[in-house]
């Protein structure tokens with residue numbers, strides 16, 4: 394099964410009739426067991442793209458579909474949000490169970506799988522806590538567990554580490570890498586952090602500033618397992634440099650625009 | 656500053672040390688737990704003395720002991736329980752009816768754009784009407800029976816609950832709704848599992864306001880047209896100038912109000928464990 398985005402475009406229309414083209418003509422295929430990162434300057438439509446794939450926003454034109462689905466199977470999508478979007482009235486355990494409830498998993502099985510998921514992200518013992526009792530990093534681990542326990546066919550992550558401070562962020566990045574290796578579900582990962590994209594992804598898709606178009610797709614040809622090794626650091630830095638050069642002009646223009654706005 | 660530094664400077668008698676303490680301490684007002692009951696006892700004692708030695712005539716302000724005596728008397732004749740029971744039934748039914756419909760209407764108005772367009776102007780127009788003013792109208796429509804009192808109380812409770820529910824539903828964090836939908840929640844699940852639980856804390860604020868109002872309107876309604884109930888009892892004894900029995904009614908109302916707000920706090924703790932520590 395693979396995910397196909399075909400000629401995807403999105404135009405936002407505000408009340409005054411003003412149009413903003415957020416995405417233009419996006420073609421992308423995400424294969425089985427592939428981790429694709431999407432980078433681009435802020436406002437280039439990364440979140441919009443993920444939102445369309447998640448079925449939370451209607452595309453203006455083009456289509457998104459799963460190809461090669463077994464008959465009778467509904468592909469599942471798990472999503473991780475930047476602001477974690479945990480339900481504050483649910484305990485950690487019940488938050489992780491939410492997706493399982495929606496797909497109709499029985500009570501006992503739900504509890505068992507949620508506990509298992511929480512163990513995987515290192516949160517055993519925190520089942521009965523409420524989200525507000527956890528640190529930012531722990532909350533996001535709950536968010537990741539909630540997405541993973543439903544055994545999704547597609548994992549969507551919208552800047553999952555962006556709200557964390559720098560140290561926690563690096564730790565979580567490593568953790569995410571190991572977790573992902575144990576599940577290997579195809580993934581669309583949005584970030585504005587180039588190093589993060591290079592550390593995690595099989596391919597990095599670079600979007601241009603408004604309207605968001607794909608300007609480059611860069612395969613990271615270093616096996617994920619070896620990326621922590623010293624010998625490969627230079628190669629990874631070269632990838633990061635290549636990506637940075639691609640989006641640099643866009644980013645500068647976006648920055649200046651922001652300055653003028655003020 | 657190290658100690659030997661201090662010694663040397665002290666030797667030369669040059670510098671002093673200035674320690675820094677929290678300047679916020681005046682905000683940390685802590686009071687022992689026994690202070691509340693003791694305070695009340697002191698007030699009662701003063702009250703008892705003042706009326707007992709005749710500074711204030713017992714006819715104007717009966718002493719606490721006299722009020723308790725009058726209360727026992729009324730328990731013996733059975734009128735106290737009868738009146739309290741009548742009032743309790745009215746307020747319980749009226750409150751449940753008003754709060755229940757307030758929550759349901761609030762959720763509907765908050766969730767459906769069409770009913771919002773129609774319902775909110777109507778609610779805005781009805782809300783400011785003092786419900787006391789429509790008691791005669793309600794009696795005209797449905798008679799002076801129990802139902803009229805229940806309806807008036809419900810009408811009073813309805814609006815604060817409705818408006819707080821409505822605004823809570825309107826302001827549900829959209830990212831939580833998106834998260835629920837992303838994980839496959841249907842419209843119905845979004846309402847019951849996201850919007851309502853997210854709105855509960857604000858709904859409780861409306862329920863608390865409604866509780867205070869319901870007591871007020873209960874007494875007013877019972878004074879306007881009822882044979883029984885605490886309000887009717889107070890009115891009856893005050894026209895007989897029996898201040899001690901009037902005060903029994905007043906004390907009962909105070910207790911009823913306390914129970915009502917305590918009950919809500921307890922219910923809130925039970926329903927919103929994630930809000931309390």
Ligand SMILES: Nc1ncnc2c1ncn2[C@@H]1O[C@H](COP(=O)(O)OP(=O)(O)O)[C@@H](O)[C@H]1O
Pocket residue numbers: 405406407413414415433434435436437438439440441442603
């Ligand atoms: N609901 C919306 N209505 C109107 N414009 C929107 C909406 N959501 C996003 N946009 C606009 O679309 C563009 C892309 O936004 P977004 O997808 O959030 O970018 P990113 O996630 O890359 O920062 C931005 O210019 C933003 O202002």
Ligand SMILES: [Mg+2]
Pocket residue numbers: 439440441
């Ligand atoms: Mg974004």
